[in-house]
Amino acid sequence: MADSKADCLFCSILSGDVPADIIFESETAIAFRDINPQAPTHVIIIPRQHIPTINDISADDQTIVGSLYTAASTIAVAEGVADDGYRVVMNCNADAGQSVFHIHLHLLGGRALGWPPG
Ligand code: 5GP
Ligand code: ZN
Secondary structure (H helix, E strand, O other): OOOOHHHOHHHHHHHOOOOOOEEEEOOOEEEEEOOOOOOOEEEEEEEOOOOOOHHHOOHHHHHHHHHHHHHHHHHHHHHOOOOOOEEEEOOOHHHHOOOOOOOOEEEEEOOOOOOOOO
């Protein structure tokens, strides 16, 4: 499990070492298009701070984590999915299928999304 900054894919995207289609940047967060999109709009929103999982979020991180959601609403408008609807989801650990251990919101939209998820 890549749970340290040194071997974290999303920290490498933040540093510019790994290229990504970055569509949003703020003081606390960036967003880029998912490499394997599951919907017409599939954007990954990450904090600049390396936090491995939801379980590692502390009270001090609340402003940063909140900024992921304000980023999501801004991006949803820019992507044209705000009115029809979209989903934001953050997976935690194995049962949820988390594969990159730097917290991130998935923003999915552009089609009707099934519920419950698989
Ligand atoms: P998780 O499974 O951890 O919730 O989500 C990780 C997401 O990162 C997946 O949807 C996966 O497609 C995406 N991803 C993995 N590697 C890369 C990459 O190198 N670039 C981009 N843009 N997305 C990636
Ligand atoms: Zn990281």
